[in-house]
Each structure stands twice: as C-alpha cells, then as structure tokens.
Amino acid sequence: MNRILFLLCSIWLFSGFSAATYKMAKLKYNGGGDWYANRTALPNLIEFCNKHLATNFDTEEATVEAGSADIFNYPFVYMTGHGNVQFSEQEALNLRKYLMAGGFLHIDDNYGLDKYIRPQMKTVFPELEFVELPVNHPLYSIKFKFPQGLPKIHEHDAKRPQGFALIYKGRMVCYYTFECDLGNGWEDAGTYAGDSEDTRQKALRMGANLVQYALTR
16 A cells, blocks of 8 residues: 555545545554543544545444554544553554555544653654644644644643644654543543533544545645
C-alpha cells in the first residue's frame, strides 16, 4: 500500500463515489493500557463525518493491531487510552511504514497516556519531535472554525488543551490531542455527566476537521 492509494481513497471519499466504502480503525496496542476506551466515539464521529463531509465511511469501526499489515487498509487510525503503551520493534517499524506511506494516526490522551506514548512514538520516528500547532493552523479552520485552536472537551487538571503534530517531510502524519479528551466528546450524549451537548458538538466538529485534513492534505 502506498501513498497513491491513500490519495485515491481521499478522492473517492470526498467525491461522493458511492461504491467506495472505507473504515476508520481503532489501534490495538500492547502494554496493558485500555486501547478499547471510548467505545462509542468512532461510530458517532463516522456518522457525523458522513453527514457533514459527505464521506462514505462504513458505519462500524475496525480494530487493527500496530504490527498488522491490515493497518494499510485504513486511511485514518484512532488511538486512545489511559495507561501503558508498548510497541515492539516490528510494530514500531510497521507503524512508521504506514505513516510514511500516507496513513494518518490520531492519538487522543484519555488522561494518563502522555508519559507512555511520547517515548513510544520516539521509537517510531526517532528523528521527529512533537510540535504544538498554532491556532492559525489550517486544521482549525478547514471545515469548522476554531479561532482559539483545539477546544477543551473534558476537564481534568484545569490545563489548556494542546494539539501536537509529527511532521514527516512536510506532511502531518500524526496528531496528538493532550489535555482535551476529544474522543470523550464523540461518545454518546450523556456518557459523561456535566459535559454539555454544545461541548459534544464542538468535539465532533473538531473531529470532522481532523478527518478532512487527514484525507485531503
């Protein structure tokens, strides 16, 4: 699977080509962390994107392991959790090849993931550093407008939300949401007491921006 096929996927998705149906996937990883968290997040994001972006994603998410060749079937892979992450040498190499070939990884810290995922992504791209995107980055305006950048969705430590990226040869291959809990906002309404519907809609709109950016840039 190479970048050309990912670009063709993008064209089909955004042209309304009805025969083209693709899946988003959730990344399954080792180390003991709850990779399966945010169970209703992707189906709701998929529904929102199909409605507002005219994408044609399958309504059911897939699950894919970091070291599996199947990862090349998915143009957008979502990763979340609270705890430990461990990539083997083979998994790190496979993930690197996937991202270099045109794939996209969204890492969403569900609170507690940060200290594990940063060193693990270093095994994937030793030469790269996470850089925080400025509020005027096209990601925050490609479809829905977020003039202040990444929105705060679920509160933990009263810290500002931050969106970090890994940029490989001028292309964003990974976007990491920290102190935001974007995926919590994609879950079914009422999943988290105190989180408003307005906040949930902000999360879905930000997610749609991310999907559109990943598939067209």
